[in-house]
Amino acid sequence: MENDIVVPECVICGFKLSNSAMVPSKLQRHLVTNHPSLSTKEKxxxxxxxxxxxxxxxxxxxxxxxxxxxxxxxxxxxxxxxxxxxxxxxxxxxxxxxxxxxxxxxxxxxxxxxxxxxxxxxxxxxxRIKDLSENIEQNTAKTLANSNFAIQIDETTDITGNSQLIAFVRFIDENDIINQFLCCRELSDFTTDGAPAMTGHIKGFVAHVKELNENILVTHCVLHQEALVTKFLPSDLKIVLEQCVKMVNYIKSRPLKTLEERIVHYFPKLDIKKFDWVRNPFLITDTSVFDLTLNEEEELILLSSNRDLIVKHSEESINSFWINIRCEYPIIAKKALYILLQFSTSYLCEFGFSALANIKTKKDQDC
CATH class of the missing domain: 1.20.59 (Chorismate Mutase Domain, subunit A)
Structure with a gap:
C-alpha cells in the first residue's frame, strides 16, 4: 500500500506490479521469467x-x-x-x-x-540517569533564561577524595515557586572549603558573580552561620542544654563585647517588620517602614484596598498569590517574589551530598 492506495506485488520477490500487469498472461510471464523453479507449483x-x-x-x-x-x-x-x-x-x-x-x-x-x-x-x-539528568538540566536552563531565580550551591570532598560541586535552583513554575536540582559536577581544579571561599568579598565565589551582576542578592545559610558562631563561643557554652544555669552565670560574670561582635558579624540585625507586607499586604498601616520606592508604595496601597484579593489571599499560598497578581500589580509583585525566591538554608545541598556519599559508599562495597 502506497499513499493509501493498494499496489499489487509479487508474493515471492516483492516486485510491485502495475494494474495492467495483472492479466493472467503477464502474471505467468513474470513467474516463468523471474521464478522458473516455482512455475509448476500449485496455487x-x-x-x-x-x-x-x-x-x-x-x-x-x-x-x-x-x-x-x-x-x-x-x-x-x-x-x-x-x-x-x-x-x-x-x-x-x-x-x-x-x-x-x-x-x-x-x-x-x-x-x-x-x-x-x-x-x-x-x-x-x-x-539512563545521566541522560535524564542532562535532559532536566537543559529544560531547566531554558526556563531560567526567561525567569528570575535563586541558586544554591555548595562544594564537598567525597570518599574518593574528589571535589564535588552541587547546585539547586528555585524559580517560578506556573503558579508556584519550586526547588529543582540543577547539576552535580566533579571539579578537576584545586578547591578550598569554608565560608571565605564562598562569601569572600575579594576572591570568594560571590565576588566573582557580582563582577557579572552587581545587583544580585546574596544570603548566607542560617545553619552555617550558627556553626560559625559556635566556633567563637567558650567551651562551656557549647553544652547549653546540660549546663544551662552555668552558661547564664558565665555570661553574667564576664564581659561579652567580643562575643556580641561575633554574633552581630554572622547574624546582622534584621528588622523582619520590613517584610510584613509580603506575608499579608492587607494589614499594613504605615508603608514608610517597608523600605519601598515611591512606585512600590503606591502599588501596595492600591493592592491593600482591593477587597476581591482579600479572599484570594486567604485561599492561596503566599507564593501563588503574588505570582497570580504579577500582571495587575507588576512592580510590587516583582519585589515580593524577589524576596520569596531566596533560599534560607543550604539543606538541599547537604541532602544531595548525603545521597552522593551513600551511593559511592555502596558502590565501593560492591567492588
Whole structure:
C-alpha cells in the first residue's frame, strides 16, 4: 500500500506490479521469467507462502514493540532509583529478580522471560540517569533564561577524595515557586572549603558573580552561620542544654563585647517588620517602614484596598498569590517574589551530598 492506495506485488520477490500487469498472461510471464523453479507449483503453495510471510512480519513487529517497551521501562526504573537516591545496581540485583518472581507467580507462562528483556544492568542505569539528568538540566536552563531565580550551591570532598560541586535552583513554575536540582559536577581544579571561599568579598565565589551582576542578592545559610558562631563561643557554652544555669552565670560574670561582635558579624540585625507586607499586604498601616520606592508604595496601597484579593489571599499560598497578581500589580509583585525566591538554608545541598556519599559508599562495597 502506497499513499493509501493498494499496489499489487509479487508474493515471492516483492516486485510491485502495475494494474495492467495483472492479466493472467503477464502474471505467468513474470513467474516463468523471474521464478522458473516455482512455475509448476500449485496455487495452495503460494497461499501458504503468503500466510507464512505475513506471520513473520507480525512476529517482527511484536518483537520490536516489546523492545521499545523494555527501553521505556528501563528509563522509568532508572528515574525511580534516582528519585529515591538508591545505588544503581539495585535494579539488576533486587528489582529485576523481584519483578520476575512476581509475574511468574501471578501471571505465569513466559511473562518472566519478557520481563528479563528489560536492560537494567548497573552501567545501563548509570547511562539512563545521566541522560535524564542532562535532559532536566537543559529544560531547566531554558526556563531560567526567561525567569528570575535563586541558586544554591555548595562544594564537598567525597570518599574518593574528589571535589564535588552541587547546585539547586528555585524559580517560578506556573503558579508556584519550586526547588529543582540543577547539576552535580566533579571539579578537576584545586578547591578550598569554608565560608571565605564562598562569601569572600575579594576572591570568594560571590565576588566573582557580582563582577557579572552587581545587583544580585546574596544570603548566607542560617545553619552555617550558627556553626560559625559556635566556633567563637567558650567551651562551656557549647553544652547549653546540660549546663544551662552555668552558661547564664558565665555570661553574667564576664564581659561579652567580643562575643556580641561575633554574633552581630554572622547574624546582622534584621528588622523582619520590613517584610510584613509580603506575608499579608492587607494589614499594613504605615508603608514608610517597608523600605519601598515611591512606585512600590503606591502599588501596595492600591493592592491593600482591593477587597476581591482579600479572599484570594486567604485561599492561596503566599507564593501563588503574588505570582497570580504579577500582571495587575507588576512592580510590587516583582519585589515580593524577589524576596520569596531566596533560599534560607543550604539543606538541599547537604541532602544531595548525603545521597552522593551513600551511593559511592555502596558502590565501593560492591567492588
Amino acid at each position: 495452495s503453495y503460494f497461499e501458504s507462502y503468503l500466510s507464512s510471510k505475513l506471520k513473520q512480519g507480525k512476529n517482527f513487529k511484536k518483537q520490536l514493540c516489546v523492545s521499545e517497551k523494555a527501553q521505556v521501562a528501563s528509563y522509568e526504573i532508572a528515574e525511580l532509583i534516582a528519585v529515591k537516591l538508591k545505588p544503581h545496581n539495585l535494579a539488576e540485583e533486587i528489582i529485576l529478580p523481584a519483578c520476575r518472581k512476581i509475574v511468574k507467580t501471578m501471571i505465569g507462562g513466559s511473562a518472566d522471560i519478557e520481563i528479563s528483556k528489560i536492560p537494567l544492568s548497573n552501567d545501563t542505569i548509570h547511562r
